[in-house]
Amino acid sequence: MKNYKALLFDLDNTLLDFSASESIALTSLYTNHFTCKTGHSFNKFRNEYHAINKRFWQQVEAEEIKPNDVNLLRFIKLLKRYNLSTDVKQIADSYENEMAHAASWYEGVEHAVIQLQKNYKLGILTNGVTHVQKIKFKNASLHGLFETLIISGEVKLAKPNKKIFDIALNDLGHEAKDVLMIGDSLQSDFQGAINAGLDFCWVSNKKGNFSRFKKSPEYIVQSVKELPELLETTVLA
Numbered sequence: 001m002k003n004y005k006a007l008l009f010d011l012d013n014t015l016l017d018f019s020a021s022e023s024i025a026l027t028s029l030y031t032n033h034f035t036c037k038t039g040h041s042f043n044k045f046r047n048e049y050h051a052i053n054k055r056f057w058q059q060v061e062a063e064e065i066k067p068n069d070v071n072l073l074r075f076i077k078l079l080k081r082y083n084l085s086t087d088v089k090q091i092a093d094s095y096e097n098e099m100a101h102a103a104s105w106y107e108g109v110e111h112a113v114i115q116l117q118k119n120y121k122l123g124i125l126t127n128g129v130t131h132v133q134k135i136k137f138k139n140a141s142l143h144g145l146f147e148t149l150i151i152s153g154e155v156k157l158a159k160p161n162k163k164i165f166d167i168a169l170n171d172l173g174h175e176a177k178d179v180l181m182i183g184d185s186l187q188s189d190f191q192g193a194i195n196a197g198l199d200f201c202w203v204s205n206k207k208g209n210f211s212r213f214k215k216s217p218e219y220i221v222q223s224v225k226e227l228p229e230l231l232e233t234t235v236l237a
Contacts (some may be wrong), residue, residue, distance in 0.1 A: 002180070002199060002218075004231070005170045007116060009203075010183030011126035013112070014105045014203050015224060016136060021219075025099035032094070033086055040058065040082075041152030052077050055073035060158045061188055071096060071129050096125075100135035108225035113145050115228040125168045127188055130154045133163040148172060169196070181230075182224065184217075187212075188198070190217060 005085025012018035028203045030045050031032050040048075043148040058071045063225050079088055116122060130153035135144075137149055148171035152158035155167055166183070169176060176197035184203045194214055199220040202208060210216045219230060 004120060004199075005178040006121035006123065006180075007173045007227075008123045008125050008172070008181045008198070009224070010159075010181075010185065010203075011124050011133065011136065012128065012191050014182060014186040014189075015105065015109055015124070015142075017106050018103070018141060020104065021099050024102040025095050027089065028098050029095050030056055033091060034082065034084075048081060048087050049074070049078055052081075056129070060152070061160060062159070063161065066156060066159050067151075068129055071132075091194060096129065098130045101138060101139060103136040105140060108226075109223065110115045110140075112225040112228050116231070117145055119231075121172050121174065122146045123150070123168050123172050125150045125159065125164065125192075127158045128182035141205055153200040159188035159194050162192070162195040165192055165196030165198065167193060180218075182227070186213070 008016055026046055026049060027042065030042050034045055043062070050142075053070070056065065056074050058087070060067050060070060061067045064068045070088050072088060073094070075088050079091065090237055113122065122145060124137070124142065124151075128151055130151050133149070133151045133153070148168060150164060150168045150171065152164060155164060157164040165176075165181075169179060172179060172224070179198050180201055181189060181196075181198040182203060183195040183203045186202070186208065190200050190202060190213065199218040201221060202217040203221055203224060205222045207219070208217070221227065221230060
């Protein structure tokens, strides 16, 4: 069994409850800018946003656009969809600010990370808009726990590109064989781990179909809070 020296984490929907903060920001956006102008329910608005947002992040992962371009592009398209002429930068800034400041840990995960820090070097590798991720990093007091924060928007690369993993490994000072990647996304986190030669722990309560990948994840957990016991058991075995 592997005795890892460092752990590399995804941020959103792995350590922090991105879905909850996104819901807060979208509700505020809909209430303040869309509810009286679209005639559509919040659920329809949210589904439209998710579809648009997903397509742009897929383009980021395919290296067709830059991560920091997503925030304006998705709202340009959303406003066009509803035939609205609202200032797109105002919309984007409002959404980003609300979402960044609403970010919070999943229950029990901060405590688990504190435990893991005693035995491993810890880093974060996240696909996201630079200043939004930095606000989250600061507000959740992550700076005292993680030795490195690699943001796709800042380095102009995105998971699953091997090069962004190489940057993280260099910052951690360890080879790929000594590092475990932990994340919720099969497309960006798992595929990226495969590209970079890292073992992978999938954080999910869903059943995974790994047929399109070269292998299955080494570990599957429902929450990062399971990791301290899992890794201790792995080492002892």
